[in-house]
Every structure is written in C-alpha cells, then in structure tokens.
Amino acid sequence: MKGWHRVLIGIAIVILGLSSSGCMRTIAAVLDIPAGKPGTKIKMNVMVPMRDGVRLATDLYMPFKDGQYPVVLTRIPYGTDGDMYKILGRYFARQGYIFIAQDVRGIENSEGDWYPLIYEIEDGKDTTEWIKKQPWYNGKIGMWGVSYFGYTQWETALDNPDVTCMCPTFTSGNMFQMVINGGALEYIMVEGWLDSMEAQVTDGEWKPDWETGYYNPPMRDAIPIDMDDIRQNPKKYTAIALLEHPGDLLGQAPGDFTPYYKTVSAPAFMISGWFDQFEQPQLDDFTAIRREGKGDARRSRLVVGPWTHGIPSNKDAEGSKLKGPRMFFQENLRWYDYWLKGIQNGVADDAPVKIFIMGENVWRDEQEWPLARTQYTNYYIHSDGTAARFPGGGGTLSLVAPEGDEPTDDYAYDPKNPMPTKGGTFQPFTGIPAGSFDQTEYMSRPDVLLYVTEPLKTGVEVTGRISVTLYASSSALDTDFTAMLIDVHPDGRHMYIQDGAIRARFREGYQTMKPLEPGKVYKYTIDLWSTSNYFLPGHRIALEISSSNYPQYNRNTNGGGIGGIQNIVVANQKIFHTKDYPTHITLPVIPR
Known part of the structure; x- marks a missing residue:
C-alpha cells in the first residue's frame, strides 16, 4: 500500500509543490479548484492520548482566523512529516477546514508499537473523542485518505456517529478480501508492503523476497484468531503468518468488515480503479453500505476509473494525466463542502455511481451497482x-x-x-x-x-x-x-x-x-x-x-x-x- 505514496509524492512535487513558492492560485488553476483564503496556523506533534496511555503524534493545520471549523482527519502509517501533508494541510485550512494528520502508533513521533490494522478501531475512536473536546471543533468531522489511511476511515467510522462523512480512496474495510483471492495469497502486495513497512520502522533497506513465495502448510480447519491477544502481545505474531489460513480471519475486525457495515452512519465518497488491488472489496463496500448502513451512509457514492493503485491518473485512457487528479480533488472538496458545511453544490443530485468504460474510454453515470440491466x-x-x-x-x-x-x-x-x-x-x-x-x-x-x-x-x-x-x-x-x-x-x-x-x-x-x-x-x-x-x-x-x-x-x-x-x-x-x-x-x- 506504500507504492501509491511514492507516486502521489511525485505528482505533489510537480503540481502541489508550487505552494512553497506562494503559488496556491497556480495550483488551484491547474486542478480547477478554489484557492481559498490565505493564512494557516500550524501545530506539529500534538500528543493525543489513547485509552491505554499511548500518545499519538498529531499535526493540526488551522485557518488563520480563530473560530470553530469542521475537521478533516487523516490517520497515516507512512509518517506525516513530509511536505505532501504540509501542502494538503495548508490547502484544507485555506478552504475553511481544520486538517488533522496523525501518525498511527509506532510510526515517526507516535508512541507504541507498530502492527498493521489491529489498533485502528480504538485509536480512531479515541482521536475523534479528543477532537470533540477542543474549542475549535464545530461538531463536524470528515475523514480523508488513500489506501491504508482510507482503511483507517472505515475503522474509525465503525459504530462512531461522530464521523460525519468520509472519502476512502483505493481502499476497503475488508483487508481480508484484498489479500486473499480464492485462497491464494496476493503475494506481491503482502510481501512488498510488509517488507517496506519493516524497512520504514527499522530504518532498514527494502528487500522484498520475489524468489520464493511457496505455499504448502499442513491441512487443518480454521481456528479463529484471538485479536485481543495480538493487541496485548503483538511481538508473538508475524503478520504474514496470520494469513496462512484465510478462515482464521473470517468475520473479525480488523480484517473482515462484513459484520460491521450496519454500524456505520457516515456517507462515503469512494474512488476506485479497475486495476486497483482493492477494486472488488471496495465495490462490495459500496453495495453493503448502501444496503445496510445507517441513515445518510446509504447515500454513499462510487467512482471507478481506469486506474491502478495510487493517484487516479491514466493518460492512455483519459488523454491527460491531470483528468483523474482534478476529479479526485474537486469531488473530495465538493463532498466535504456539502456534508461538513451544508453548501448546496449539487452533490445531493449526483448519480450514485460513475464508471469509466474502457475500450470506448468514456465516463458514464449509473444509478446502482451492479447494473440492474446486466x-x-x-x-x-x-x-x-x-x-x-x-x-x-x-x-x-x-x-x-x-x-x-x-x-x-x-x-x-x-x-x-x-x-x-x-x-x-x-x-x-x-x-x-x-x-x-x-x-x-x-x-x-x-x-x-x-x-x-x-x-x-x-x-x-x-x-x-x-x-x-x-x-x-x-x-x-x-x-x-x-x-x-x-x-x-x-x-x-x-x-x-x-x-x-x-x-x-x-x-x-x-x-x-x-x-x-x-x-x-x-x-x-x-x-x-x-x-x-x-x-x-x-x-x-x-x-x-x-x-x-x-x-x-x-x-x-x-x-x-x-x-x-x-x-x-x-x-x-x-x-x-x-x-x-x-x-x-x-x-x-x-x-x-
């Protein structure tokens, strides 16, 4: 899930990086988005306490004028100190939002041990509880993010009415479905990503093993994994060993979100790609949340383009590298403006589904997924x-x-x-x-x-x-x-x-x-x-x-x-x- 990060950083340097030279109007023109009001107050590494005493490093980007504002929260395992998040933070602050970027536990300045997935439900909930106590909070929380920090949106929104809306991109609450295909392990993703995270946490070198990847464990029935034991004793378990028997994870958060859609009340604006590793899980997220979600969650929307995992861009299919990124930034901002500010900008009238038909290379609005006329x-x-x-x-x-x-x-x-x-x-x-x-x-x-x-x-x-x-x-x-x-x-x-x-x-x-x-x-x-x-x-x-x-x-x-x-x-x-x-x-x- 980290490969997209390098792609986005490159595009950010070329397009968004202009902001470091005071060129936010140029950025806005390139992406066809409003430039917003200048001036941002920044608070770095505010240590937010979790229920077990671990503190997570949290960066705040706030409009220059004091007051109460809606929040856009992102929770990240790749580190928030990079220029990309500073650029995004200033951008959202100029639009009248407080942008909060938080390192998940064990990453950069956050305390605790890094372990994928298992802490995100509780830590996400504790973070929203902290936000609610702040004097600048106006009662609305949106969430933003791609890949793993799209996943943290789903985990934070689980049985959490304080999440007003979210924009999960190239992601899913169902990590299990993404890493297992018919019982076969998506080895390229699991080995590549886990090794990259290990290198990040230990300051080591990324050396994925593409030479072996054999599978032949003993035959056995499924044994449900004790998630509480993993949370208390994470060093006892290797993440890849937990994937050896897919049945061990069925029906359990944090890997399988299937039983929990009915607890989510936040409407989601989902962006996916036909060649993304989360494609089918995200399509299933959409159908499940529209069918089972609470209240406004049933008004979620879906966009699927001709994209791989990463920033939505495909010059060959779309004719321009900028068409996808423009849609990404424009539609995310429209979603937040509607749900967090109450701006009547046409979101309520948008078709629930927009898909790109490859071969013809055209976009088309649809009223449901899967299509009723199939x-x-x-x-x-x-x-x-x-x-x-x-x-x-x-x-x-x-x-x-x-x-x-x-x-x-x-x-x-x-x-x-x-x-x-x-x-x-x-x-x-x-x-x-x-x-x-x-x-x-x-x-x-x-x-x-x-x-x-x-x-x-x-x-x-x-x-x-x-x-x-x-x-x-x-x-x-x-x-x-x-x-x-x-x-x-x-x-x-x-x-x-x-x-x-x-x-x-x-x-x-x-x-x-x-x-x-x-x-x-x-x-x-x-x-x-x-x-x-x-x-x-x-x-x-x-x-x-x-x-x-x-x-x-x-x-x-x-x-x-x-x-x-x-x-x-x-x-x-x-x-x-x-x-x-x-x-x-x-x-x-x-x-x-």
Missing part, C-alpha cells in the same frame, strides 16, 4: 486438445455449450517455473507494474491454455463481476488454477482485463481445507472480480487458464500440506469441456 452470459470453452499450442491452437470460446465429449486440454504445472506476472490488479512495485499489459509473450508457454472467440461483428460491453466455472482434475493433492480475461486486438496484442485464482484446498470455502483425490474431476469457481470494458468490433474475447501467476499470487507447491515448502511437486492438470463438464466464463454483458 445480462449474465456464459461463454463456453472448446478445443480439440490443443489449447496449449500458440499460435495456431484449437481453443475456442463461444455461446454454444458442449453437446458431447471433447478431448481434455492437458498441461503440467511446475512451481519452480511459474507463469510470470505482467500487469494485473495489484499494487505496482519497482519492475512489476500493474494495469493492462500485453500477455502475448506468455501465450506460447506449455502451461497456458487459450480460448478465443471469433472476431466480434458487433461490440460487447462487459461491466460487472466476472466468474469462471472450471471443471478440472489434477495429479496432486492440492494445486491452484488461475484464469484471465483478455481483449485480443486486431493487431495481435492480448491485453489483460482481469484475473483470479482458486486454491484447490479451499474449493468448498475457507473454513475447512480438503485435499484432492488425484485424477478426480472437481468443479471450481474462480472469481475474476469486476471490470468495465467494451470489446470493440473486430476484437476477440479470450480466456486464459493456467495454474500460476507469480509473484501476484504465492505459488502452490502441489504438496497437499505434506513436507512443507521443500516438497515441490509437478502437477499434471486436465481441463474438461464436455456436456457433463461445461467449463465456461460468465460475463456481465450490458445490452445496447
């Missing part, structure tokens, strides 16, 4: 057993279900030689960019199956959640299957749209691990999350099936929980597409 359409795979042969393989994709028997498509998955990650829906790191990239170079691998439609005579819009129903057998006791939706361009490029995975031991849910019976055909459901893409006429829709995508997902050793990560087994996989085993991808087609 037609869920099955595209079935077929082949003569040569889907692994590229180019010239016999894998096809069509609306016609198999009517009889067809040869299986077979391949061997070797954990020592996984399919490399190239683009995707995750946090980008140095050398491993996220987003839509051409997959053609990997289509000729013997462990990659490809199924494609005929060139489309008319365009097809796919907007919503995608799933693959897969019938497969394996020679292993445990293995993974992966699926990827691809837009094949007339020039031969195979452009990534979305992907997902299933870890076989979790095929029946996260509570119980079950080994495979080698050679037996099982039904798997692979969740590819959501997208909005218009497959243009002349393009082809394609489905890629394999068993790895590394380092996006950690790699299954196929050992079935026996022998640890040293037990690396080659798995022989068979993919079925017959009348009895009709493997298919279900696409959310929007009629036109």
Whole structure:
C-alpha cells in the first residue's frame, strides 16, 4: 500500500509543490479548484492520548482566523512529516477546514508499537473523542485518505456517529478480501508492503523476497484468531503468518468488515480503479453500505476509473494525466463542502455511481451497482486438445455449450517455473507494474491454455463481476488454477482485463481445507472480480487458464500440506469441456 505514496509524492512535487513558492492560485488553476483564503496556523506533534496511555503524534493545520471549523482527519502509517501533508494541510485550512494528520502508533513521533490494522478501531475512536473536546471543533468531522489511511476511515467510522462523512480512496474495510483471492495469497502486495513497512520502522533497506513465495502448510480447519491477544502481545505474531489460513480471519475486525457495515452512519465518497488491488472489496463496500448502513451512509457514492493503485491518473485512457487528479480533488472538496458545511453544490443530485468504460474510454453515470440491466452470459470453452499450442491452437470460446465429449486440454504445472506476472490488479512495485499489459509473450508457454472467440461483428460491453466455472482434475493433492480475461486486438496484442485464482484446498470455502483425490474431476469457481470494458468490433474475447501467476499470487507447491515448502511437486492438470463438464466464463454483458 506504500507504492501509491511514492507516486502521489511525485505528482505533489510537480503540481502541489508550487505552494512553497506562494503559488496556491497556480495550483488551484491547474486542478480547477478554489484557492481559498490565505493564512494557516500550524501545530506539529500534538500528543493525543489513547485509552491505554499511548500518545499519538498529531499535526493540526488551522485557518488563520480563530473560530470553530469542521475537521478533516487523516490517520497515516507512512509518517506525516513530509511536505505532501504540509501542502494538503495548508490547502484544507485555506478552504475553511481544520486538517488533522496523525501518525498511527509506532510510526515517526507516535508512541507504541507498530502492527498493521489491529489498533485502528480504538485509536480512531479515541482521536475523534479528543477532537470533540477542543474549542475549535464545530461538531463536524470528515475523514480523508488513500489506501491504508482510507482503511483507517472505515475503522474509525465503525459504530462512531461522530464521523460525519468520509472519502476512502483505493481502499476497503475488508483487508481480508484484498489479500486473499480464492485462497491464494496476493503475494506481491503482502510481501512488498510488509517488507517496506519493516524497512520504514527499522530504518532498514527494502528487500522484498520475489524468489520464493511457496505455499504448502499442513491441512487443518480454521481456528479463529484471538485479536485481543495480538493487541496485548503483538511481538508473538508475524503478520504474514496470520494469513496462512484465510478462515482464521473470517468475520473479525480488523480484517473482515462484513459484520460491521450496519454500524456505520457516515456517507462515503469512494474512488476506485479497475486495476486497483482493492477494486472488488471496495465495490462490495459500496453495495453493503448502501444496503445496510445507517441513515445518510446509504447515500454513499462510487467512482471507478481506469486506474491502478495510487493517484487516479491514466493518460492512455483519459488523454491527460491531470483528468483523474482534478476529479479526485474537486469531488473530495465538493463532498466535504456539502456534508461538513451544508453548501448546496449539487452533490445531493449526483448519480450514485460513475464508471469509466474502457475500450470506448468514456465516463458514464449509473444509478446502482451492479447494473440492474446486466445480462449474465456464459461463454463456453472448446478445443480439440490443443489449447496449449500458440499460435495456431484449437481453443475456442463461444455461446454454444458442449453437446458431447471433447478431448481434455492437458498441461503440467511446475512451481519452480511459474507463469510470470505482467500487469494485473495489484499494487505496482519497482519492475512489476500493474494495469493492462500485453500477455502475448506468455501465450506460447506449455502451461497456458487459450480460448478465443471469433472476431466480434458487433461490440460487447462487459461491466460487472466476472466468474469462471472450471471443471478440472489434477495429479496432486492440492494445486491452484488461475484464469484471465483478455481483449485480443486486431493487431495481435492480448491485453489483460482481469484475473483470479482458486486454491484447490479451499474449493468448498475457507473454513475447512480438503485435499484432492488425484485424477478426480472437481468443479471450481474462480472469481475474476469486476471490470468495465467494451470489446470493440473486430476484437476477440479470450480466456486464459493456467495454474500460476507469480509473484501476484504465492505459488502452490502441489504438496497437499505434506513436507512443507521443500516438497515441490509437478502437477499434471486436465481441463474438461464436455456436456457433463461445461467449463465456461460468465460475463456481465450490458445490452445496447
């Protein structure tokens, strides 16, 4: 979650950094936002006490004129001493807000021990209680932040009526859903981020391990994690070990927000990206808070653009690097002005959903998510057993279900030689960019199956959640299957749209691990999350099936929980597409 931070800092230096030269009017002109009134009072490192006596370093940026003002609060694990927060603080103060930036515990000047997630509910609540006692507080608290300090908004708003509104961007209250995909660990995110936080806290060097990432713990049923024990004894637990069994975290804050939407009363303005690591969890946040939230929380809004994790900017799709940042700053300010100042600025009349349709590269307002007019359409795979042969393989994709028997498509998955990650829906790191990239170079691998439609005579819009129903057998006791939706361009490029995975031991849910019976055909459901893409006429829709995508997902050793990560087994996989085993991808087609 820290990679976005470097991106935003760079943009801040170029655009917002002008403020250090007294150029706030220039910034306002660039971003098409009001410049506000000059003058800011700043109080750095005010030590705010928590219920257990730990004090958190808190910076206040206040309008120059004394008085009571609405508050915009952000709680951050990356340190608040940088220029970016000084710039943001002065900006919000000029708009008539008190901007409060707080280091979470164990970070920079805050006391206590750093440990991800576990203290944020109580510390957030204690911070709002402190704000309520201050003479400058006018009764309204908004929250702001991206990624982890979008997550701290959800945790602070849990059963907390003092949070008036929030703007969680590229984030979710459901960290669990973000880091686990079908039982497979989002290794690139977890390893990269945890290592970066360790380097920050210890002043060490960022050295993520991209060379191993194997998975083969013993089979066992879920055992709920004792969160109170972690809070009291954080050094007993490593964060990555807690993710070994997804069922251990189900239904528990701080990892799983599912039981708690009904306690939230703050309306949220959510910004997400089709290639963001939080994309599907954030879409689920939106539907849940609109359905279950208290009062005005059901008036939450959602914007989804063609963005990866970080500042909302995509020059290729939007035509300008500034369109996304302008929307980000403009819409956040409008949201605060409406909910915290009562300004009638049109927010009440805005559509609840705004999405970017890739392919056509246009924005469109919608009244709900998922779209009520969606037609869920099955595209079935077929082949003569040569889907692994590229180019010239016999894998096809069509609306016609198999009517009889067809040869299986077979391949061997070797954990020592996984399919490399190239683009995707995750946090980008140095050398491993996220987003839509051409997959053609990997289509000729013997462990990659490809199924494609005929060139489309008319365009097809796919907007919503995608799933693959897969019938497969394996020679292993445990293995993974992966699926990827691809837009094949007339020039031969195979452009990534979305992907997902299933870890076989979790095929029946996260509570119980079950080994495979080698050679037996099982039904798997692979969740590819959501997208909005218009497959243009002349393009082809394609489905890629394999068993790895590394380092996006950690790699299954196929050992079935026996022998640890040293037990690396080659798995022989068979993919079925017959009348009895009709493997298919279900696409959310929007009629036109």
